[in-house]
Amino acid sequence: MAMMVRSFSAPPVDRREVWRYAGHRGADVEERLSLLLEECIAEAMPRLQYRVAYLELPLPLTCFAPEARAVIEERVTGCHSVMLFAATVGVEMDRLIARYSRTQPSKSLLLDALGSERIEALCDAFCAELAVEKDREGLAALPRFSPGYGKLPLAAQRELIALLDAPRKIGLALNESLLMSPAKSVTAIVGIYKENV
Amino acid sequence: MNFKAFLKEHIFLLDGGMGTLLQARGLQPGELPERWSLTHPDVIVEIHRRYYDAGSHVVNTNTFGANSLKFDAAELENVISAAVANARRAAAESTGAQSKFVALDIGPTGRMLKPYGDLDFEAAVGIFAETVRLGVKYGVDLIFIETMNDSYETKAALLAAKENSTLPVLVSNAYGADGKLMTGATPEAMVAMLEGLGADAVGVNCSLGPKALRPVVEEYLRVASVPVFFKPNAGLPRVIEGKTVYDVAPTEFAGEVAALLGCGVRGAGGCCGTTPDYIAALAAAARGLQPQPIDHKQRTVISSYTHAVVFDREPILIGERINPTGKKRFKEALRAGDMDYILQEGIAEQERGVQVLDVNVGLPEIDEPAMLTAAVTELQAVLDLPLQLDTSDPVAMERALRIYNGKPMLNSVNGKRESMETVFPLAKKYGGVVVALTLDESGIPASAEARVEIARRILREAEHYGIAKKDLIFDPLALTVSADSTAAKETLRAVRMIREELGCHTSLGVSNVSFGLPARDAVNSTYFAMALTAGLSAAIMNPHSAEMMKTYHAYRALAGLDENCADFIAFSETLPATQTTTAVPVTPKTVSENASRLQEAVVKGLRERAAALTAELLKTEPPLSLVEQELIPALNAVGVGFEEKRVFLPQLLMSAEAAKAAFEVIKGAVQGSASPRGKTVIIATVKGDIHDIGKNIVKLLLENYGFAVVDLGKDVAPEAVAREAVRLHAPLVGLSALMTTTVPAMAETIALLRKEAPWCRVMVGGAVLTQEYADSIGADRYARDAMEAVRCAEELLR
Structure with a gap:
């Protein structure tokens, strides 16, 4: 039972997804906008890290406050363990967003959208890898869920971050308002169950 | 002999991992290991003693996370005094004949510093200072700041150590596989800053095994003029049948670390996954090695949070x-x-x-x-x-x-x-x-x-x-x-x-x-x-x-x-090819043609072009008519497009930036003469909230529409908002919040404004807000997006 860290190489950028996050609902993106996005991608990509800290715990859980524990265990009924994870693309993304938010907000907006797309892509990459590894052991993984969504209280974030030793392992910290720094970070829980043979 | 003197003439051996050993003895996930100094002193003393027995000169107290963020004042003092006493007892009980020292161990706070986190730099200095003072009070021999992955927090800790003790201070950072700290600093930048602040020795610990960190250590040796030490992990962890196993065995570990002692490293030990066996192997491998002299490099160097610049x-x-x-x-x-x-x-x-x-x-x-x-x-x-x-x-x-x-x-x-x-x-x-x-x-x-x-x-x-x-x-x-x-x-x-x-x-x-x-x-x-x-x-x-x-x-x-x-x-390619092409090709056009082109430039979001056309038009047109007849109509056209969902947010922003570039040119031209200042709007992201991209967008648009925007930034306390509203007698305040957890701070700010600045109207916005939410916290208006914020401001201040 140890916190582990895994680094990923950059998953390919899904540009449609970035546009969706940026509030561009149109089908066609005009050239000047797509050029601006390409500029953002070129500037951001070399500065991003893709790190995940994770920890597998057997069920029933001995940690988490009773309320959160009940919600988690309900969500993973029938599972024999849960994988906790925290993922981040690093604080450089925050710096880039802040830099342009003061000088060129359109670029800041696209970088922010790119950051959202990147962190989701990282979570997807981690979960895909997890599914493959678990499959080898005859296990399968449920879809991930996060504090603040559904019934799991946002406050569960505190314990998740502490259990994963996230500040030390991947440089992910929580502030007093339960906001994560770096901003483009995700914490989540995945139920692991035995596949019916 | 005190440690400062010892450091000058010897290779010093540090201890190994603590956390992994405590877990093996039943420390639960999420449990604070520092409490074990009080609840399981015998376990802690035994681990320390085994390190001294193995040959460590320096053993770190069990105080990695002992700070006022995690413990109240009374418990913090108990934890630190017990931790020092345990280490002292271990030194006394150990059979090792070497000189033995006790180091006050200080790890990161676990919070991120401003501006990307919410911990103020001076608050961080204060937190570390408390720990340092207690360590000094209970008689440690030196201070060991370690596993820091942010340069700024490292500075806070070192400053606190220097301001609150005269003990030697060793500072160690945790580098990633890319050879940098998580917040971006290179080894060269860190050494420059740490030497400048007076660290007595600088080092590298945690994150990776000795082989992976070797390049970082070599870089330290290349640039440092103070002793360098190394405390890597026992390689990378793997879970095998539910147990954590590190992939570098003691002998291999000792061989790799001792090789660096031969290259000039002066201190060595282990971090996660290492045990007294690793330190014993290291002590054996280091036996007979002579300390290399410290080379005083005459480097004139400065640094930022990422890199060094050498003269x-x-x-x-x-x-x-x-x-x-x-x-x-x-x-x-x-x-x-x-x-x-x-x-x-x-x-x-x-x-x-x-x-x-x-x-x-x-x-x-x-x-x-x-x-x-x-x-x-x-x-x-x-x-x-x-x-x-x-x-x-x-x-x-x-x-x-x-x-x-x-x-x-x-x-x-x-x-x-x-x-x-x-x-x-x-x-x-x-x-x-x-x-x-x-x-x-x-x-x-x-x-x-x-x-x-x-x-x-x-x-x-x-x-x-x-x-x-x-x-x-x-x-x-x-x-x-x-x-x-x-x-x-x-x-x-x-x-x-x-x-x-x-x-x-x-x-x-x-x-x-x-x-x-x-x-x-x-x-x-x-x-x-x-x-x-x-x-x-x-x-x-x-x-x-x-x-x-x-x-x-x-x-x-x-x-x-x-x-x-x-x-x-590469530079020459950025130069204009000939003199004739450098001028912006707008001169031959008539004024009215240029004007419609200015509108077009704004609508299309072309910043440089909008600025150039404005400069050209200013030669013949009065500034105010440019604003009223060209820029505002162009902005309105885009704004209406946005409201009708024909224009999307990125496009709206590009137009707003083009208009801003034009306004800047106008501002430059009318300076000194009474430039018309619009009505004042104060904007702020509320206390506890550090995401302000939405607020910045609102600011840009409000400025476009001629409002005098006073931006108080993010994470702004209610008192600061009220103070500015009173000072400027501002008719309107705009507040933003991203998280449900920060909406109470917004409510508090509004309540204070009602009391201190009853004339002031308040509009609110942000990801979690809705009309109902806005009503429930007593805001005058809720603005769904930046364009609506402009409309609200125009309406409220009419």
């Missing part, structure tokens, strides 16, 4: 534009507290290729300490260049030095006694490379010899303060050639003499030379070339001068600093 053969460009002298627009920005303007200047200079930014925000009517601190905070949040803190106000200098994230340049000291007595103690305490002007009580001597004599005097005086020659850069002062035809030549002689006779680096404010002359660029760039040839190391200059940049790039190519002239060729 050597490469000429260093220091951007001079962040300085109000002779700049009306800059002064206006300073008086209005317009940080965006300062940031833009800095970013533009970086894009032009400077390596350092000079930061001078001194104006007689301004609170310079507050302004310089704010400017440094803002600049280092978004720019990775080292800064040159340029002020004659010692209070401003000290405050900026404290909060600077790296090792800065200080501008300046001079040969006057008072100047040296003020600046040198600051430079010694915080670290920095000091620019020393060769003038004294009797002014600037005419001859180079006399200036060099002052330089010698400054060097001697600096030495008394413990400031090494390498941390001084001399500025022998570029004087105006039009006032004295030999002045320019004499300064160059001084440059050469300082370089050759004193072995010191030099810097010049080149542009002074041409004061009072026409075609100043030609004079400046030629003088720059002459000075470089005379051995000049750095220039404070204007990077927007094409002539200066041409000289810089040409010099590098000619001096053999630019392999295959690659940089020069």
